[in-house]
Amino acid sequence: MNKITTIIKREYLSRVKKRSFIVMTILGPILLAALMIGPALIAVMSDTDYEVAIVDDTHMFYDAFSDTRNVKYTHLQTDIDSALELMRNGKFDAVLHIPEIAFQAPSSLRLFSLKSVNFNAKSHMESVLKNEYESLKLTIAGIDPEVLMAVETRININAVRMDKDGLEKTDYPEVSMGLGFVSGLLIYMFIFLFGSQVLRGVLEEKTSRIVEIIVSSVKPFQLMMGKVIGIGLVGLTQFLIWVVLTFAIVGGVRTAFPKLFQFTPTEQVHITASQSLNAEELQRQMETVQMQNTTAGQILEGLQAINFPVMILSFLFYFIGGYLLYAALFAAIGSAVDNEADTQQFMLPVTIPLLFSIVMMQTIIQNPSGPVAFWLSIIPLTSPVIMMIRIPFGVPFIDLAISAVLLVLGFIFTTWLAAKIYRTGILMYGKKIDYAELWKWIKYR
Amino acid sequence: MEYLFRAENISKAYTGHKALTNVSIQVPAGGIFGLLGPNGAGKTTLIRIINQIIAPDEGFLFYGNEKLKPEHVHRIGYLPEERGLYKKMKVGEQAMYLAQLKGVPAHKSKKLLKEWFEKFDLMPWWNKKVEELSKGMAQKVQFIITVLHKPDLLIFDEPFSGFDPINVNLLKQEILKLRDEGATIIFSTHNMGSVEELCDHIALINKSEKILDGNVRDIKKEFSTNIYQLELANLKQPIEQLLDHRFELIRSGAHNGLMTARVKIAAGTNSNELLQLFLPTAHVVSFLELTPSMNDIFIKTVTGKYPQESSEYEISESANDCLAE
Known part of the structure; x- marks a missing residue:
C-alpha cells in the first residue's frame, strides 16, 4: 500500500509540475470566463451616449422620442441645414430629418451622421417611428389603437412536471x-x-x-x-x-x-402611442418586461430548479x-x-x-x-x-x-x-x- | 554448503513453448554465481521468476531457509539487461523514487545516493534530466539504484553491455567489493571472459533445461582434455618415434627453429611421464596443460563438440601466446 502511494505521488506530481499542465489549468478558466464576460463587456463598450438631433418638419413626432440608456434625443426647432452645421461642429453624432412629406412617403426619412451610424440607435428610431406610423394610420382608419392592443395576446406555455406525490414544479427543459x-x-x-x-x-x-x-x-x-x-x-x-x-x-x-x-x-418596446397609462396598458407593459426577462430569468429559475x-x-x-x-x-x-x-x-x-x-x-x-x-x-x-x-x-x-x-x-x-x-x-x-x-x-x- | 537462494524444479511454459523445464539451482551464500546460456535458453525467465516478476508454473523457491515471499524483494537488487529510466525525470529525484520503491525512506536514500554519486562522479548531474546523460552514465545510475538498498542478493543481467573498458573495470571492482562485503551475486552473461574472472559457481541453461552446474574449478577439471603442449628445441628424433601407446600426437609443427607438439595423455597416465620421454632427446622450452576455457566448455556442452578450427586460439587464452604456427 505504501508503495502504491509512492507511485501515485510520482505520477501526480510529475504531471502537475509540468508547464503544459499549469498553462492549461490557468488558461482554461480565463478562456471560460472570457466566454461568459466577453459579450457583456462588448455590450458595455458600445454603451457611450449617442446624441441625435431631430428636425421634425411635420411637427407630428416630437413627443414620440424619449431618451434611452445610450441614445439621447434633442428636438431642434431649426431647419435641417443649421442642424447639419451643428453636427459638423461636433454637437451631435447624428441628425434625424423628418421632412414634411414623410407621412405620405416614409422613404424620405433621413439619418445624417459623420461617422457610420450607430446600429442600435437607428433601429430604435425605426421602431419608434413604426409604432407612431401604425397608430396614426389606425386612428385615420377609425380604429382605436387600444382595442388592437387588447386583442393582441402573447402565449408562453409553462411546462410543469409532476412527481409521484403530486407535487408540481415548473420544468425548464432548455x-x-x-x-x-x-x-x-x-x-x-x-x-x-x-x-x-x-x-x-x-x-x-x-x-x-x-x-x-x-x-x-x-x-x-x-x-x-x-x-x-x-x-x-x-x-x-x-x-x-x-x-x-x-x-x-x-x-x-x-x-x-x-x-x-x-x-x-431592450429599448424598443416601451414606446406606446398613447400617453395615458390605463390598466390594460400596464398589464401589457408588464408582460413585455416579463417576456424580455424570459431567457435570463428562466435560466436563473431553471438553475434553481436543478x-x-x-x-x-x-x-x-x-x-x-x-x-x-x-x-x-x-x-x-x-x-x-x-x-x-x-x-x-x-x-x-x-x-x-x-x-x-x-x-x-x-x-x-x-x-x-x-x-x-x-x-x-x-x-x-x-x-x-x-x-x-x-x-x-x-x-x-x-x-x-x-x-x-x-x-x-x-x-x-x-x-x-x-x-x-x-x-x-x-x-x-x-x-x-x-x-x-x-x-x-x-x-x- | 550454505545456500542463500535455491530454486527447485522450476518449470514455466508459455503458449507454444517451454521456457524452463525442471530447473534447479543452488546459489551459495557470499559468492558470485554465473547463470550462463545461449540466447533464448530461459535465463531471463528464470531471473524474472527469482525477482517474483512472474510466477513459475511448477517448483519452489527458497530465500535462505524460508519460502520466497513478496517481502524478499527488498533484499534483492536487480539490474535487468534491457534497462532504462524515465527520460524526463531528474536524475536524483528518480534515483530517490526507485530507492523508495525498494523500501529505502527518502531521507536515508538521499544520503546514500550522494555517496554513490560522488564515487561515480555523477554529482553534477543530480538535477539534470536523464535524457541529458550519456548511455554510460545512465548505466551507472542504474547500477547505483540496484545496489543502493544494500541487498543480500544481487542479480546482474549482462551488466557490462554498453560500458567502455574503463567503466567495465570500475564496475568489476565494485561488484567484487560487494561480494567481499558479504553480498551474494547472480551474474547472467554471455561474456565467458568475465565468467572465468568473476564466478565461483555456474549453472548452464540450454533450451529451457539446466545442462551443467557446479564450482568453476571442478567443472574445469571435469572438462580437462589431458592435452599438453610442448615446445622443443634441438629435437634429435621424430616425435612419433618417441611416443608409445599411452600418448597420442594431436598435431605438431615447426616454427622459428622450435618444434611445437600437442599430445593427449591416456587416462591414468601422469604428465611427468610425457616429460620424461623428451628430456633425454630435446631441450624442453615449455610444457603446459591446455585446459578448456569456460567458452569452450560452454560451446561443448551446448553443441556437443569443441569449437573446431578456431580452437587454436580459443582453447586457452593463456596458451595463446605460446602457440607457434
Missing part, C-alpha cells in the same frame, strides 16, 4: 438540455484526455524499459493502479481548479463592474467511474504494444462506445426518459456520458442505482482484465500482438 449537454461533453473530454495520458504513460515506461526495474520492486498491478489513480487525481485537480477559478474570475469581475451584469431590457448537490456528486461519481473503467483499458493497450502507431487497432473498439455516446446525445436530450436513454445509461461503457445528460432532467432513483452498481462492477471487471494483459504485456517486446495473443495473456495463470 436549462436541463444545456446542462446535460455540457456535463456529458465534459465527462467525455476528461475520460479521453486523461485516459490517453494513461496509455502514453504506460507506453513510455515500456519503451524506456524502466518497467522491469520497477516491477522487481512492486507488483505490476500496483504500478498500473498507481498510474491510473495518479493521473485520475490530476484530472480531478484540473477540473476543480477550473471550476473554482472560473467562478472566482466571473465573481471578481461582477463585483468590480456590477453594471456589466445588470439586466437591461438539484445541484445531486448534479455535482453524480458528476464526480461518473467522472471517476468512467475514467477508471476506460483508463484500465487504455493501460492494457499501452502495455500490449511497442509504439504509439500500433495502438490504433486496439484503440478503436475502446473508443467506439465513447464516440457512440456523443453521437447519441441529441437523441437522448430529445427523449431523456425513453428506452434508448435508459439502456445506454445503464450499460457501463456508455453510462458515464449518457447518465450525465439524463440527470438534469431528473432520473428515477432505481435507474441511478442500477447504473451506479453496474459502473462499479464494470470498472472492477476492466481493471481485472487489464491487469492480466498488463503484467504480460509490459515485459513483451518486439512481438506483433493481435487479439488471439491478448486472449492467451488473459488466460495465463
